[in-house]
Amino acid sequence: MADIQSIKNRFGIIGNSPALNHALDTAIQVAATDLTVLIVGESGVGKEVFSQVIHALSARKHNPFIAVNCGAIPEGTIDSELFGHEKGAFTGAVDSRKGYFETVSGGTIFLDEIGEMPLGTQARLLRVLETGEFIRVGSSKVQKTDVRVIAATNRELLEFAEKGKFRQDLYYRLSTVPIRVPSLRDRKEDIALLFRKFVVDFAERYKTTAVQLDEEAKQVLINYPFPGNVRELKNLAEQISVLSNTNVLNAAALNKFLPDRNNNINRMPVLASTQPQGEFANEREILYKLFFDMKKDVTELKKMFLEILQNPSLAGNAANFTKESLLNDFNIPKANGNEVQHAVVHQPQIVQPTILQPINGIQHPVIINNDDIHHHEEVEESLNIMDKEKELIIKALKKHKSKRKDASADLGISERTLYRKLKEYDIEDL
Numbered sequence: 001m002a003d004i005q006s007i008k009n010r011f012g013i014i015g016n017s018p019a020l021n022h023a024l025d026t027a028i029q030v031a032a033t034d035l036t037v038l039i040v041g042e043s044g045v046g047k048e049v050f051s052q053v054i055h056a057l058s059a060r061k062h063n064p065f066i067a068v069n070c071g072a073i074p075e076g077t078i079d080s081e082l083f084g085h086e087k088g089a090f091t092g093a094v095d096s097r098k099g100y101f102e103t104v105s106g107g108t109i110f111l112d113e114i115g116e117m118p119l120g121t122q123a124r125l126l127r128v129l130e131t132g133e134f135i136r137v138g139s140s141k142v143q144k145t146d147v148r149v150i151a152a153t154n155r156e157l158l159e160f161a162e163k164g165k166f167r168q169d170l171y172y173r174l175s176t177v178p179i180r181v182p183s184l185r186d187r188k189e190d191i192a193l194l195f196r197k198f199v200v201d202f203a204e205r206y207k208t209t210a211v212q213l214d215e216e217a218k219q220v221l222i223n224y225p226f227p228g229n230v231r232e233l234k235n236l237a238e239q240i241s242v243l244s245n246t247n248v249l250n251a252a253a254l255n256k257f258l259p260d261r262n263n264n265i266n267r268m269p270v271l272a273s274t275q276p277q278g279e280f281a282n283e284r285e286i287l288y289k290l291f292f293d294m295k296k297d298v299t300e301l302k303k304m305f306l307e308i309l310q311n312p313s314l315a316g317n318a319a320n321f322t323k324e325s326l327l328n329d330f331n332i333p334k335a336n337g338n339e340v341q342h343a344v345v346h347q348p349q350i351v352q353p354t355i356l357q358p359i360n361g362i363q364h365p366v367i368i369n370n371d372d373i374h375h376h377e378e379v380e381e382s383l384n385i386m387d388k389e390k391e392l393i394i395k396a397l398k399k400h401k402s403k404r405k406d407a408s409a410d411l412g413i414s415e416r417t418l419y420r421k422l423k424e425y426d427i428e429d430l
Contacts, residue, residue: 003028004021004024004025004028007024007028007053007057008024010056011049011052011053011056012049013046013049014190014193014194014197015187015189015190015193015194016189016190016193017182017186017187017189017190019180019182019186019187020181020182020187020190023050023179023180023181023182024050024053026177026179027050027053027054027057027179028053028057030054030177030179031053031054031055031056031057031058032057032058032059033058034058034148035176035177036129036148036149036150036151036173036174036175036176036177037051037054037150037151037176037177037178037179038114038151038152038153038157038174038175038176038177038178038179039051039150039151039152039153039178039179039180039181040152040153040154040178040179040180040181041152041154041180041181041182041183042154042183042229043154043228043229043231044184044228044229044230044231044232045181045182045183045184045229045230046181046229046230047112047152047154047181048067048110048112048152050179050181051067051108051110051150051152052065054108054150055107055108055110055148055150058108058148060106060107060108060148063104063106063107063108064103064104064106064107064108065104065107065108065109065110066100066103066104066107066108066109066110067110067112068081068082068100068109068110068111068112069112069113070111070112070113070114070115070116070117071112071113071116072113074416075118075416075420076416076419078117078118078121079120079121079124079137080093080097080099080137081099081100082099082100082101082121082124082125083099083101083102083124083134083135083136083137084096084097084098084099084101084102084136084137085097085099085136085137085138085139086136086137086138086139087138088138089136089137089138089139090137090138093137093138096136099134099136101128101134101145101147102134102143102145104147105145105146105147106146106147107147107148108147108148108149108150109147109148109149109150110150110151110152111125111149111150111151111152112151112152113152113153113154114151114152114153114157114174115153115154115155115157115160115165115166118420118423119165119166119167119423119424120423122166122167122170123167125149125170126167126169126170126173128145128147128149129149129170129173129174130173132144132145132146133145149174151174157171157174157175158171183226183229184226184229184230184232184233185225185226188222188223191221191222191226191233192213192218192221192222194230194233194234195213195221195233195236195237196210198233198234198237198238199211199212199237199240199241202237202238202241202242203241206241206242208241208242209247210241210247211240211241211244211246211247211248211249212247212248212249213248213249213254214248214249214250214251216250216251217249217250217251217253217254219251220251220254220255220258221254224258236257236258239257240254240257243257290388290389290392293392386425389421389425390421390425390427392411393407393411393418393421393422393425393427394427396408396410396411397427404418404419404422
């Protein structure tokens with residue numbers, strides 16, 4: 001335990017909760033190896049500090065360490081950032097460039113928010129982890145690297161893998177040694193210690209007196225759920241240090257700095273989110289487009305039936321009725337001058353049943369044999385959102401003859417999002 005305390009002092013880790021000590025002890029033990037580590041925890045718990053601890057205690061401590069936020073790099077450039085590219089590999093690639101796996105060879109790379117990494121990049125990363133090989137974008141030359149990978153996420157990657165949003169083989173390869181960093185609400189005994197440390201630091205920075213809490217205010221602070229974890233607590237301490245008019249805060253004064261929330265509500269942790277907001281917004285746009293197209297199809301169908309009513313010859317052999325007989329069959333009143341006359345009800349004539357089928361892109365009524373009426377099979381239309389989304393993307397590509405720029409504009413999404421969807425649904429250019 002003395003070793004753990006020295007590590008806490010060195011890296012500014014405050015707290016004595018069993019969950020925190022267990023996570024730190026695991027990090028210390030795995031640091032001496034070259035095993036891949038997956039750090040799991042909510043946003044704001046300090047996952048990057050654990051990656052620095054592992055690197056500083058490893059044999060690679062004198063070699064480079066780099067932290068990469070996978071969620072902050074655009075999908076179209078993340079391969080170039082990680083693995084490099086050759087001159088002319090894509091628009092704007094005026095020179096060759098080394099990627100992080102090449103420049104940090106011999107050291108440690110920390111991949112934060114690994115759950116945001118695109119599926120194509122995940123396949124490249126898996127090859128690096130298994131063989132130590134990678135290929136620059138636009139090159140065919142295989143290169144070697146010696147990099148230790150530490151990944152972190154605030155999501156449940158196994159659930160992502162089950163939904164096809166994260167490679168299952170990559171998940172098991174990354175989680176050789178998992179370390180779960182506890183949230184602040186799971187280590188309430190450390191909240192008062194952390195708050196005291198933060199207010200002392202801010203008092204020194206702003207040349208003020210450190211703010212203290214009375215017993216009632218301490219209980220309010222400890223019982224607050226802190227969805228933003230240590231980061232939120234630090235921000236709260238800074239606000240109080242700057243804005244407080246007294247050196248000792250009571251519960252009423254502290255509540256003024258806390259967000260107006262009901263502490264009894266069960267809060268969902270950040271890692272319960274299973275979809276990036278940007279991705280959800282793009283899929284929502286596609287759904288809106290799908291609904292608009294459906295509405296348009298229904299309108300065109302109504303218009304077509306109206307034309308058949310006005311001109312029965314359009315229906316061909318299936319039009320064994322006239323507008324007059326149709327009105328009589330359904331006892332619909334018809335206008336004659338200013339008077340409204342009611343048709344006499346009579347036995348409607350039997351019309352050969354028809355259905356509409358597309359012939360050369362145009363809907364035509366086709367007569368159905370009576371024998372087929374009694375032998376039919378109901379096919380339930382798929383209501384799966386992903387199926388509808390894929391169907392709409394294929395429709396747009398066919399319409400614009402595989403021109404992705406025009407197809408993405410018609411779908412109401414960016415060309416980069418369309419490119420990602422093509423890879424996700426394994427759609428080839430049509």
